[in-house]
Amino acid sequence: MHSVEPTGRKPRRVLSTRNIILYGFLIVAALYWLLPLYVMIVTSLKGMPEIRLGNVFSPPVEVTFAPWVKAWDSACTGLYCEGLKVGFWNSVQILIPSVIVSIAIASVNGYALSFWRFKGSEFFFTVLLFGAFIPYQIMIYPLVIILRELHLFSTLWAVIIVHTIFGMPILTLLFRNYFASVPAELFKAARVDGAGFWRIFLQIMLPMSLPIFVVAIILQVTGIWNDFLFGVIYAGTRNFPMTVQLNNIVNSSQGVKEYNVNMAATLLTGLLPLVVYFISGKLFVRGIAAGAVKG
Amino acid sequence: MTSSISINNLALSFGEIKVLKDLNLEINDGEFLVLLGSSGCGKSTLLNCIAGLLDINDGQIHIKGRNVTWEEPKDRGIGMVFQSYALYPQMTVKGNLSFGLKNAGLPKSEIESRIKHAAEILQIEPLLKRKPAHLSGGQRQRVAIGRALVRDVDVFLFDEPLSNLDAKLRADLRVEIKRLHHRLQNTMVYVTHDQVEAMTLANRIAIMRDGAIVQLDAPHTIYNKPVNRFVAEFIGSPSMNFVPGKLQTDNAPAFSSGDMHIPLQNYPFDGAGLNNLTGGHDVLLGIRPEHIVTGASLAEVPWSTTVEVDVVEPMGSDTLIWSRLNQQDFRFRVDGQSLLDKGDRVQIGFDPAKICVFDNTTELRL
Ligand SMILES: Nc1ncnc2c1ncn2[C@@H]1O[C@H](COP(=O)(O)OP(=O)(O)OP(=O)(O)O)[C@@H](O)[C@H]1O
Ligand SMILES: [Mg+2]
Numbered sequence: 001m002h003s004v005e006p007t008g009r010k011p012r013r014v015l016s017t018r019n020i021i022l023y024g025f026l027i028v029a030a031l032y033w034l035l036p037l038y039v040m041i042v043t044s045l046k047g048m049p050e051i052r053l054g055n056v057f058s059p060p061v062e063v064t065f066a067p068w069v070k071a072w073d074s075a076c077t078g079l080y081c082e083g084l085k086v087g088f089w090n091s092v093q094i095l096i097p098s099v100i101v102s103i104a105i106a107s108v109n110g111y112a113l114s115f116w117r118f119k120g121s122e123f124f125f126t127v128l129l130f131g132a133f134i135p136y137q138i139m140i141y142p143l144v145i146i147l148r149e150l151h152l153f154s155t156l157w158a159v160i161i162v163h164t165i166f167g168m169p170i171l172t173l174l175f176r177n178y179f180a181s182v183p184a185e186l187f188k189a190a191r192v193d194g195a196g197f198w199r200i201f202l203q204i205m206l207p208m209s210l211p212i213f214v215v216a217i218i219l220q221v222t223g224i225w226n227d228f229l230f231g232v233i234y235a236g237t238r239n240f241p242m243t244v245q246l247n248n249i250v251n252s253s254q255g256v257k258e259y260n261v262n263m264a265a266t267l268l269t270g271l272l273p274l275v276v277y278f279i280s281g282k283l284f285v286r287g288i289a290a291g292a293v294k295g
Numbered sequence: 296m297t298s299s300i301s302i303n304n305l306a307l308s309f310g311e312i313k314v315l316k317d318l319n320l321e322i323n324d325g326e327f328l329v330l331l332g333s334s335g336c337g338k339s340t341l342l343n344c345i346a347g348l349l350d351i352n353d354g355q356i357h358i359k360g361r362n363v364t365w366e367e368p369k370d371r372g373i374g375m376v377f378q379s380y381a382l383y384p385q386m387t388v389k390g391n392l393s394f395g396l397k398n399a400g401l402p403k404s405e406i407e408s409r410i411k412h413a414a415e416i417l418q419i420e421p422l423l424k425r426k427p428a429h430l431s432g433g434q435r436q437r438v439a440i441g442r443a444l445v446r447d448v449d450v451f452l453f454d455e456p457l458s459n460l461d462a463k464l465r466a467d468l469r470v471e472i473k474r475l476h477h478r479l480q481n482t483m484v485y486v487t488h489d490q491v492e493a494m495t496l497a498n499r500i501a502i503m504r505d506g507a508i509v510q511l512d513a514p515h516t517i518y519n520k521p522v523n524r525f526v527a528e529f530i531g532s533p534s535m536n537f538v539p540g541k542l543q544t545d546n547a548p549a550f551s552s553g554d555m556h557i558p559l560q561n562y563p564f565d566g567a568g569l570n571n572l573t574g575g576h577d578v579l580l581g582i583r584p585e586h587i588v589t590g591a592s593l594a595e596v597p598w599s600t601t602v603e604v605d606v607v608e609p610m611g612s613d614t615l616i617w618s619r620l621n622q623q624d625f626r627f628r629v630d631g632q633s634l635l636d637k638g639d640r641v642q643i644g645f646d647p648a649k650i651c652v653f654d655n656t657t658e659l660r661l
Contacts, residue, residue, distance in 0.1 A: 204383055
């Protein structure tokens with residue numbers, strides 16, 4: 001009798017029942033999510049005659065980029081026929097200040113709440129937390145009135161302010177929890193070294209909190225870009241963000257439904273969040289994990 | 296001797312919890328004072344109050360004769376070293392050392408020379424360009440000490456600087472800190488719960504319990520004349536044996552418990568718990584395991600008895616024997632070469648001059 005002593009790395013069977021079930025499930029799930037995307041892409045590359053043939057899954061016989069050009073440049077939103085480009089630039093103008101202002105304020109909030117216990121800081125934090133759970137529909141109308149009184153209603157600034165306000169609770173919570181995981185002794189050492197509120201924040205805390213900033217930026221960029229409600233309420237017709245204009249293009253009732261243009265417009269609108277997720281997926285996970293386990 | 300730090304009636308509470316109560320402490324110029332106590336007794340809190348990192352509720356703190364009660368940490372003339380090193384992770388060692396100096400607006404040349412000086416003393420010159428993540432624990436703590444050193448201050452505050460290090464490094468760095476103190480001659484306040492660190496480093500030890508200082512004395516006084524049972528038990532490893540019994544004052548003072556009768560003529564009765572001394576009073580006899588004698592030395596002591604060996608713990612240089620005396624656990628040390636085994640009977644004795652007697656109710660030493 002000759003038997004092999006177990007030695008070294010334990011052998012693993014690649015085609016075990018468990019693996020087959022696991023990978024089978026993953027493939028089906030991936031198909032389920034990818035199929036709509038596939039349909040949208042092929043449809044956006046077809047001409048209208050080909051679409052009328054009705055086979056949504058077949059690849060385009062004749063690839064055309066005309067629907068993309070039309071969606072960007074000249075699709076009609078009801079009143080104007082300027083395509084999505086106006087909405088795109090409005091969205092950019094809303095996005096950049098909103099992201100910067102909301103993250104700047106929230107990070108300082110979170111830092112102050114974890115390190116500089118001031119009188120009433122607990123109360124302040126509770127109020128903020130509470131804010132995170134109030135359904136924001138409740139605040140829509142009061143904000144309309146406030147912004148009107150400030151003569152900001154129907155401007156880009158109105159949307160920027162609203163995004164900053166509504167991002168504040170969750171972002172502050174995010175930053176506070178991250179900074180709470182930074183050892184208090186680091187903060188004490190910096191104080192003994194004569195650094196004050198801003199110097200500690202800018203020179204000690206900021207450089208070590210890059211991951212959480214990436215998380216916050218991703219949350220805000222995708223959240224604000226995808227926003228429809230605040231844009232439609234506060235921005236005013238000329239300042240509608242891309243999402244609102246997409247809706248207007250897709251739902252405009254005149255003429256025939258141009259499915260290819262609608263698909264192209266939708267893809268264009270979704271492009272930015274998609275790109276953000278792809279390039280930042282790794283950083284995102286790393287950031288969340290860093291906040292969770294760093295001790 | 297002038298006092299370097301003087302703390303009067305200090306009180307501090309976190310919300311409802313009173314952590315420090317009416318605490319007074321005078322620390323001499325150039326003294327190495329160790330704050331020793333079990334976890335949660337308020338050592339770090341006291342140190343943070345001295346540093347100005349906590350706002351106190353009541354009392355005053357003077358450093359070098361100056362009232363610093365309301366001053367910022369940076370203005371108190373202190374340097375601090377933390378248990379977790381607390382180095383700025385994104386800065387190099389040099390950046391860590393220069394951060395405070397830059398904040399203070401010192402000229403570049405002065406900063407350079409101070410860093411050079413500190414790096415020399417602590418032997419960290421080759422590390423100056425590295426980030427803290429690429430240093431070992433011992434090196435990190437050296438850098439942290441360097442950060443206090445470059446501040447060129449009169450008072451160093453250490454909060455358990457060695458407790459994150461392994462045993463060997465701890466012993467090495469302990470000696471280095473002692474050398475540093477000899478060299479700089481500045482005041483050092485050092486928090487630890489390691490009694491070996493406390494005994495070896497301190498000029499004086501302050502034993503803390505529940506936010507108050509129980510005893511403040513030189514290490515050998517703390518060891519030989521603990522004020523109460525708590526201190527006696529806290530200092531010394533393995534800790535002191537206690538045997539309950541009665542104080543006899545018939546003709547000469549003596550301790551008696553069961554068939555034990557130990558004359559106390561040589562006992563000084565110089566403790567704090569004197570005034571309620573009556574015959575038949577309940578007392579505790581305390582004797583350290585290292586003060587028990589066996590074999591030939593028994594001839595020199597006036598009292599001995601025989602006990603049975605229960606557990607033998609060899610430690611190399613000596614061996615700890617667990618036995619029972621008057622139904623109490625009783626430990627004593629014998630030579631490391633001893634061949635005693637479980638079940639053996641052995642004769643032990645001790646010199647009454649080496650014992651402590653405590654009042655059983657107040658637990659104060661008589
Ligand atoms: N920020 C705080 N808020 C509330 N209570 C605190 C705070 N810091 C410390 N305490 C409490 O104060 C008491 C003393 O804490 P301190 O950190 O001074 O203990 P310590 O003697 O340094 O203990 P250790 O040896 O574990 O470091 C503890 O009971 C602790 O729970
Ligand atoms: Mg502590």
